[in-house]
Amino acid sequence: MTWNRGTGTGAHCKRPADRPLRRPRPKPTRTKAEGCERICGLAQKIYTHTLPNGLVLVAEAMDWLESAAFTLLLPAGCSHDPSQRRGLSNLTCDLLQRGCGSRNSREFLEALERLGADHSASVSGAHMSFGAAVLSENLPATLALYADMTLRPHLPSDQLDEARLVCLQELRALEDDLAHKVMQLLRQQHYPDPWGRSAQGVETEVEQITHGDVTQFFQRQLVPRGAILSVAGKIAWPQLKEQVEQLFAAWSDRPVAQTSEVASLGKYRHIEHDSSQTHLGIAFPSVPYGDPDYYQARGAVGILSDGMSSRLFTRVREERGLCYSVYASCHSLKGRGSVLCYAGTSTERAQETLDVTLAELVRLRDGVESAELDRLKARIKSGLIMQQESSASRSHSMASDWYFLGRVQTLDALSRIIQDLSCDSINQYLRQHAPSQFTIVTVGAQKLEVPVGIS
Amino acid sequence: MEFRKHVLANGLEIVAECNAQAYSTALAFFVKTGARDETADVSGVSHFLEHMVFKGTATRSAADVNRELDEIGSHSNAYTSEEETVYYATVLPEYQTHALELLADILRPALRGSDFDMEKQVILEEIFKYEDQPPFGAHEKCMAAYFGSHSLGNSILGTVESVTALTPDAMLKYFQRRYSAANIVLVAAGNVDFDDLIRTADRLCGHWPKQDAHRTPGRATPQSRFQVITKEAATQQYAVQISSGPAADHPDRYAHRLLATIVGDDTGSRLFWALVDPGLAEFAAMSSYEFDGCGIMMTYLCCAPDMIAENLQCVRDLQREAERQGLRDEELELAKSKVCAHVVLRSERPSNRLFAVGNNWIHRQTYQTVKETVDAYQAVTMDDVRRTLEQYPLTAGTTVSIGPLREVACPV
Numbered sequence: 001m002t003w004n005r006g007t008g009t010g011a012h013c014k015r016p017a018d019r020p021l022r023r024p025r026p027k028p029t030r031t032k033a034e035g036c037e038r039i040c041g042l043a044q045k046i047y048t049h050t051l052p053n054g055l056v057l058v059a060e061a062m063d064w065l066e067s068a069a070f071t072l073l074l075p076a077g078c079s080h081d082p083s084q085r086r087g088l089s090n091l092t093c094d095l096l097q098r099g100c101g102s103r104n105s106r107e108f109l110e111a112l113e114r115l116g117a118d119h120s121a122s123v124s125g126a127h128m129s130f131g132a133a134v135l136s137e138n139l140p141a142t143l144a145l146y147a148d149m150t151l152r153p154h155l156p157s158d159q160l161d162e163a164r165l166v167c168l169q170e171l172r173a174l175e176d177d178l179a180h181k182v183m184q185l186l187r188q189q190h191y192p193d194p195w196g197r198s199a200q201g202v203e204t205e206v207e208q209i210t211h212g213d214v215t216q217f218f219q220r221q222l223v224p225r226g227a228i229l230s231v232a233g234k235i236a237w238p239q240l241k242e243q244v245e246q247l248f249a250a251w252s253d254r255p256v257a258q259t260s261e262v263a264s265l266g267k268y269r270h271i272e273h274d275s276s277q278t279h280l281g282i283a284f285p286s287v288p289y290g291d292p293d294y295y296q297a298r299g300a301v302g303i304l305s306d307g308m309s310s311r312l313f314t315r316v317r318e319e320r321g322l323c324y325s326v327y328a329s330c331h332s333l334k335g336r337g338s339v340l341c342y343a344g345t346s347t348e349r350a351q352e353t354l355d356v357t358l359a360e361l362v363r364l365r366d367g368v369e370s371a372e373l374d375r376l377k378a379r380i381k382s383g384l385i386m387q388q389e390s391s392a393s394r395s396h397s398m399a400s401d402w403y404f405l406g407r408v409q410t411l412d413a414l415s416r417i418i419q420d421l422s423c424d425s426i427n428q429y430l431r432q433h434a435p436s437q438f439t440i441v442t443v444g445a446q447k448l449e450v451p452v453g454i455s
Numbered sequence: 456m457e458f459r460k461h462v463l464a465n466g467l468e469i470v471a472e473c474n475a476q477a478y479s480t481a482l483a484f485f486v487k488t489g490a491r492d493e494t495a496d497v498s499g500v501s502h503f504l505e506h507m508v509f510k511g512t513a514t515r516s517a518a519d520v521n522r523e524l525d526e527i528g529s530h531s532n533a534y535t536s537e538e539e540t541v542y543y544a545t546v547l548p549e550y551q552t553h554a555l556e557l558l559a560d561i562l563r564p565a566l567r568g569s570d571f572d573m574e575k576q577v578i579l580e581e582i583f584k585y586e587d588q589p590p591f592g593a594h595e596k597c598m599a600a601y602f603g604s605h606s607l608g609n610s611i612l613g614t615v616e617s618v619t620a621l622t623p624d625a626m627l628k629y630f631q632r633r634y635s636a637a638n639i640v641l642v643a644a645g646n647v648d649f650d651d652l653i654r655t656a657d658r659l660c661g662h663w664p665k666q667d668a669h670r671t672p673g674r675a676t677p678q679s680r681f682q683v684i685t686k687e688a689a690t691q692q693y694a695v696q697i698s699s700g701p702a703a704d705h706p707d708r709y710a711h712r713l714l715a716t717i718v719g720d721d722t723g724s725r726l727f728w729a730l731v732d733p734g735l736a737e738f739a740a741m742s743s744y745e746f747d748g749c750g751i752m753m754t755y756l757c758c759a760p761d762m763i764a765e766n767l768q769c770v771r772d773l774q775r776e777a778e779r780q781g782l783r784d785e786e787l788e789l790a791k792s793k794v795c796a797h798v799v800l801r802s803e804r805p806s807n808r809l810f811a812v813g814n815n816w817i818h819r820q821t822y823q824t825v826k827e828t829v830d831a832y833q834a835v836t837m838d839d840v841r842r843t844l845e846q847y848p849l850t851a852g853t854t855v856s857i858g859p860l861r862e863v864a865c866p867v
Contacts, residue, residue, distance in 0.1 A: 012502050012535050012581065012611050064476060067800050106728065113723045113789055116796020133800055165734020172759060173737045175690035176589045274688040277587045308509070308521035308531075318517060321576030324584050346583050378528035382547050385478050386530070389804045 046398075046408050047237045049244075053253040054225030057244050058398050058408055060232045062391060068233030069133035069391035071399040072146060075226035076128040076217070078201065079194040079259055084208070087167055087201020089123045091209055092217050094163040095155050097121060101148035105159065108145065115142050118392075123199035125333060126403070128222075133392040136234035140243055143231075147247035155218060157211040164206060171200045178279045179325070179344050182271075182443045186281030186340060187331075189269050190439040192261040195333050223254045230399035233391030268440045270447040278350035278444030280343045282357065284435045286330060288337030290404040296429035297330060299421050301339055302376040303368045304328045304360065309375060311360050316343060322353045328361075332404065339435070347445045354448050358438065365434035367427040380418050384411055458822045459649045463657055465665040466637030470822065471652060472812050474805070477645035480551045481809035483543035484562055485640045485817050488633035490537050491606035491746075492670060499613015500621060500629045502535040503578050507626065508542065509533070510570040512560045517570060520561055527553050530806070537598075537607055538670075538747055539817060545806040548646040552655050555641075559659035562634065571623045579619070582612050589757065590693035591686050593857045597695040597753075600682055601853040605675045607746060636660065638668035642813035645805025672748030680853040681865040691737060692760040692858030694767060699847045700743050700750030703818035708745050709831050710839035711752070711847065715743045716790040717782050717840075718773065718849070719754060723793070725773050730758075736766050747818065752849060763856060764864040771866035774849035781841055795829045 045061040078089045098105035112119055112132070119132040130149070134142050174181050187196040200206075229248075231240060286297045304311050305328040316326045323345035331340045341361070345353045387393050388411075401408045442448055461469045489501050510517040524531050524544065531544035531554075542562065546554045586592050595610050602608030612618075641656055643649070677699055701707040719726045719741020730736040736758040743752050758766050801807045802825045815823050823831075856863045 012505075012585075065803055067803060105732070109723050110789065113793050116792050116800075118797060118800055119722075135796060135799060162733045166731070167734075169734055169737035169758065172690050173589070173757060179588065275587055276583050307525035309518070309525040314518065314521070317577060318521070319573075321573045321580070324577055324581040344584060345580060349580075375522065375525040378526055379530075380528075382479070382528035382530065382545075385547060386545065386804075386806075388478050391803075 044410055044412070045237070046410065047241070048408065049241050051224065051245060051248060053248070053251050055227050055229060055248050055251065056402055057241065058228065058230045058402050059235060059237060059240055060394055060398060060408070061235050061237060062233050062388065062394065065233050065391050066135060067133055067391045068136040068139040068231065068235050069131065069395045070139070070143065070229060070231045071129060071131040071395045072150070073127040073129045073228040073230075073399050073403060074150070074222055075126070075256055076221035077124050077126040078197045078199045079125040080217075080221050081194070081197070081201060082213075085205055085213055086197060087199075087206035088209055088213055088217050089128055089221070090170075090199045090201060091163055091167050091206065092214050093121055093123050093128050094166050095159065095214055096149055096153045096218075098156055098159045098163065099154035101152045103148070104154070105156070108149070111145055112142065117142050125195055125197060131392065131395065139231070139233070139235065143243065144247060150222060151248070151251050153218070155211075155214055160211050160214070164209065167200065167206050168203065171203050171206065174200060178273065178275065178277070178443050179342065182279040182281040182441055183340065183342055185269065185271065185443070186283050186439065186441045189265045189441050190283040190338060191333070191336070192264045194259060194261065195336065196264070221256070223256055224248065224251045225253055226256055228399050228402045230395045230402065232394035232398060264439070267438070268450045271441070271443045273443050273445065275444055276346055277344055278347050278442055278446065278448070280345075280350065280354055280357070281441040282341040282361065283338050283439040284361065285437055286337045286339045286433065288332035288335060288404070289330070289400070290332070291337065293429055293433075294337070295417050295421060296426050297337070297339070297433070299373065299376060299426045300364055300368060300430055301328050301330050302380070303372045304364065306376055307379050312341070312357065315360050316353060316356050320352070320356060322349050322356065326357065334404065350442070350444060350446065351448050354440070354442075355451070358451065361435045361438070365430055367430060368423055370423050373421065373423055373426070377418055377421070381415070384415060456824065460822075461653050463636065463661055465661060465663055467639055467641065467656070467660050467663065468816070469641045469643075469653060469656055470812060470816050471643035471647045471649050472808055472822070473643075473647040473649055474645055477805050478547075479545050479805050480548045480554070480645045480647055481543065481545040481643065481805040482551070482554055482558060483541050483642045483809055483813055484558055485642055485813045486540045486542075486634060487538065487638045487640070487668070487670070487817055489535055489539050490609040490611040492538070492633060493609055493629070496617070497621060497625050497629055498610055498617035499578070500626055501540055502611050502613065503574070503618060503621060504626055504630060505533050505535045505540050505542075506574050506578060507566055507571065508561050508564045510574060511565050511567065512563055513565055515560060520557070523557055527557075529554055535611055537609070537611065541813070543809060545809075548648070551648055552651060555652065555655050556659060559656065562639070562660075563663070564630075566623050566627055566630070568623050571626070575618060575621070578612075579615060582615055582618065585612060589691070590695060590755070591689065591857045593693050593695040593855050596682070596684065596857070597697050597853060597855040600680045600855055601678055601697040601751070602675055603678045605673060607675060607749070633668055635668040636663040636665045639663075640813065640817055642809055642816065644808040644812055670747065675749045678853055679851060682853075682855045683860065683863045684855065684857045685859070685861050686857050687859055689858045691757050692763040692856060692860055692863070694756040694763065694854055694856040696754040696756075696770070696852060696854045698752045698849050698852030700752045701745065701843070701847065702749050703745035703747055705745070705750070707839065707843050707846070708743070708750065710835045710843040711743045711750065713787060713790045713794060713832065713835055714782075714840055714843055715741045715752060716794055717786045718777055720790075720793065723789070725777070726770065729769055729773060730756075730766055735762055735769075739766070739770070745818070752847065760858055760860050763858070763860065764866075767854070767856075767863070768866040771850060778844050778848055778850060781844075782837070784837060787835070787837060787840060791832055791835070795832050798828050798832070799825060
């Protein structure tokens with residue numbers, strides 16, 4: 001939706017965003033970190049501190065900014081939803097924001113907005129996450145609000161039905177947003193449950209959720225062990241550390257329940273939908289962020305999809321005009337990773353789009369070329385440096401670093417890893433991990449022929 | 456932070472906000488042309504041309520353009536709106552000259568027939584895509600219904616028929632008429648070497664022909680309509696509503712934006728508390744947009760079909776309440792905090808300042824610092840907001856609803 005992009009009422013772009021735009025809430029979190037210190041000529045000031053209750057605080061002082069931003073990851077993602085209660089984490093996330101400490105729902109939101117906080121909340125498989133960017137002088141007051149929300153939420157039972165309606169509206173809206181929906185279905189099809197779940201859950205189960213379910217989920221999952229608070233921007237570390245210790249000291253340490261999994265669903269699923277468009281989702285196994293080979297995989301996917309000279313954009317769109325939007329990206333869960341691809345096209349061109357896209361994925365096993373890699377490195381390098389312009393972007397990256405790596409990747413270390421990528425290293429990786437075992441999901445008027453022998 | 460400007464002999468303007476501390480350099484050509492500058496027989500040509508600009512020049516193929524933009528690590532794109540077409544790239548400062556060379560070269564596209572036919576397919580796919588995703592073209596349909604025959608009602612994408620019928624020759628004629636040097640502004644923000652920017656621009660753009668491409672905005676005669684378009688496959692019901700607003704050069708635009716924030720921001724507004732917080736609507740928000748000659752307030756609503764009539768009535772009641780009883784001082788103060796914080800937070804990235812500086816220049820021929828923008832919002836009084844509400848009533852305008860319903864009750 002181009003509704004509030006600030007470029008006019010309905011501006012249309014040459015190249016779509018890599019991921020489909022969604023409504024303002026919930027805002028997606030980033031899932032990987034990239035940075036570089038040496039090429040910026042800056043010594044990064046990165047700090048970490050673990051509270052006795054297990055909460056990890058990571059921070060980077062970015063003195064050249066006026067803003068500060070934080071990301072709070074709580075180990076309360078939808079993979080922890082009990083069976084028959086899928087959607088519970090999402091509903092809990094909504095109810096959490098309806099009053100805490102001395103403030104009711106309205107007072108909480110107004111306090112945030114008076115601080116000028118650009119705030120967001122979302123739920124992924126692993127985490128419930130909250131974040132905000134503010135002018136740096138308002139960071140302490142903003143953190144205090146979120147500490148109240150985390151430790152002293154009202155979870156008002158008289159607003160459960162409203163919160164449930166919000167969640168049901170989200171589920172219904174998703175039925176119309178097929179580009180988004182096909183990627184949710186793809187993750188469900190591809191990963192063993194509960195790792196492929198979508199946060200919105202299942203309508204019939206959301207309808208059954210009781211207030212007791214919410215309070216139990218809160219007690220069980222909103223715990224400091226496994227929680228990460230990441231702060232970036234114009235900050236003073238000693239004061240920040242002291243404030244966070246005070247704010248979260250009363251949060252008592254509790255063990256987190258383990259999750260068991262069931263097998264993934266299999267190769268191909270088609271969802272019939274009366275539409276002139278067919279949306280294609282393709283997944284294949286890869287390595288997750290944190291794996292020693294991650295950047296080899298990331299390099300290969302970059303050559304597939306980063307930039308206007310990337311293979312998918314060139315072969316599927318530029319040379320054949322098959323679609324407006326096509327992309328691939330690395331998707332990481334802890335200990336498990338995949339490459340997820342999307343293409344949306346008109347129904348009569350869907351089969352050709354699938355065939356050409358799959359052929360490009362398979363062709364990766366023939367290797368990548370140095371000119372492609374050089375372009376990718378240039379794009380990543382500028383992306384890393386520009387990350388230094390945004391406190392929100394850095395706080396997301398650092399939180400994700402801590403979750404996957406247990407440390408913050410300095411931009412310097414990352415720039416060395418990117419510099420050291422070579423065609424040989426990527427091609428060796430691709431020989432061992434040639435794209436195969438595809439999971440395919442289509443949404444549209446016609447089922448497609450999924451070629452045999454590609455997996 | 457320093458503002459610089461320069462005009463080439465052929466009338467091409469260059470403006471820049473230079474910040475030697477910035478990590479990146481953002482560059483754009485703002486071409487003052489868009490859907491409203493099209494005649495019906497070439498509907499969609501501005502947007503199609505925007506795509507063709509990336510398809511190669513006399514010396515570069517389409518693949519060369521894409522490859523070189525990536526080689527310098529640029530984050531580049533383009534967009535077309537009702538009244539501008541913008542080509543932009545953000546790069547590390549050392550690539551400023553190379554980026555400008557590329558952007559300047561592609562602004563003189565080859566418009567080759569074979570590329571034209573291939574890209575036409577992509578444009579048609581884009582049209583199908585927007586027809587098939589929320590809100591199913593409701594924005595453009597509402598603009599068309601509200602503005603009637605006025606040029607701001609023109610479609611940006613065009614129709615399948617108009618795009619199919621377009622020829623390279625018609626596009627070339629449009630290009631020659633609209634891409635005049637005097638109708639283009641080169642805008643830069645961030646770590647800019649301005650002297651080099653002028654030298655490079657003069658070398659590459661100094662020969663671009665200049666002719667009069669002045670737009671006569673024409674007087675809009677807003678329509679009051681209520682339309683329902685049935686889209687059976689849709690799950691939710693959508694509504695877009697347009698009422699009037701101040702033009703891009705009108706001082707009341709700040710008050711109008713604050714009004715939109717108070718009544719219809721996507722969180723914490725009157726609409727939010729009435730419809731979104733209780734779960735009656737999935738999304739409900741208002742936003743103001745300014746154009747050359749007039750402006751609009753746009754309200755957007757998405758909800759379950761059985762709630763649409765009630766929700767539209769609720770929106771109407773809230774709008775009427777604002778008109779009759781006004782707004783509260785504390786709401787105005789809260790709106791100022793939100794809007795000003797947003798302006799300052801966004802300003803940290805040169806790629807965002809680029810659009811603030813560029814839009815300001817093409818609409819008002821002025822430069823405004825971040826502080827001046829914040830001060831302008833802070834200076835808005837309740838009287839300003841009241842006057843704006845009287846001048847541009849929220850309750851008068853056009854509504855288009857799209858979704859599975861055949862009929863929707865018009866709010867009273």
